[in-house]
Amino acid sequence: DRSSAASDVYKRQAYDELYPLEKTVNWVGRGYARSGSNQGGQQYIFLPPDNEAYGHLRKVAERWYSAPGMPSGPFPIWAGFGADAGIPVEQFRNGTFALELTKFDGPGRMEAFMTNMDLYLPLFSSHETGRRVSYLVPGSHTHNETAFTKPGRYTLTYRAIARGVDGKIIASQGIPFVWQVGGTRPA
Numbered sequence: 001d002r003s004s005a006a007s008d009v010y011k012r013q014a015y016d017e018l019y020p021l022e023k024t025v026n027w028v029g030r031g032y033a034r035s036g037s038n039q040g041g042q043q044y045i046f047l048p049p050d051n052e053a054y055g056h057l058r059k060v061a062e063r064w065y066s067a068p069g070m071p072s073g074p075f076p077i078w079a080g081f082g083a084d085a086g087i088p089v090e091q092f093r094n095g096t097f098a099l100e101l102t103k104f105d106g107p108g109r110m111e112a113f114m115t116n117m118d119l120y121l122p123l124f125s126s127h128e129t130g131r132r133v134s135y136l137v138p139g140s141h142t143h144n145e146t147a148f149t150k151p152g153r154y155t156l157t158y159r160a161i162a163r164g165v166d167g168k169i170i171a172s173q174g175i176p177f178v179w180q181v182g183g184t185r186p187a
Contacts, residue, residue, distance in 0.1 A: 025178045025186040028067050028148065031076035043068050044076045046147045053120035057147075060109060064147035065181045069114060081134075082141025083160075089138060092170070097162035101132045102174050104157075108150030110179075115145055126156070133161075151182030 011018040031043040046066035048054035057064070067077045081099055089095040101124050104110065110126040123144055125131035148154060156179070160172040180186055 021175050021177060025180050026067065026077050026079050026146075027183075027185050028065050028076055028146075028179060028181040029183075029185055031068075031071055043071050046145060049118075051118060051120070053118065057111060061149045064111070064149060065151060066148075067146040067179075069143035069145050078143065079146055080142035080144050081136075081158075083136040083138050085139030087136075087138040091164060092162040093165050093167065096135055097160060097170075098133045098135045100159050100161045100171075101126070102157050102159055103155070106148070106150075106154030106156075106179075107152035108148055108154075110146065110148050110154060110156065112144050112146045114142060124156075136160075146179070148179070148181045152180075154179040154181065 011021060028044060044066055046064040046068070047062070048057040048064070050058075067079050069078065069080065071078050083097075087097065089097065104126040106126065110124070111122070112124040114121040114123065122131050123134045123142070156177045157174040158177055159174045162170045164170050
């Protein structure tokens, strides 16, 4: 039974410390690759490639403010998600569980996805209701792009969810995940 406080379930790692997620803000500020990096230049604007897989992103916006999946340097932020290796998947039907986006509030649109050249794997969408759940694997984490159409403050509420072997829903309480896109770095 995981009916404990949200701060016992969701943590954010920053600067080698763990913090309760509800006490943090992810900042999408300017970030540049280190000199000599093969990425070169800015890393906070995502331009969807001229590739059919990215067509729906290009229809929404030509450029997105982005927290890249693999930044070169400390900024901008990389904010993937993951699951503890000790999750009791034997208690879940088919051994599966997921992260669900239950609420969204912000001035624009958010998309989270993994990308590598022609590969595009959608994870979450603020506006496409069919893309509100992503399965998790115990002990793993993602390196996803988190992209926004407009600057401003966004609050995404997530919960962990599974179906027990008895068929009943098992869910954590929802916890807000706050993003500040642009502006001054929050303290």
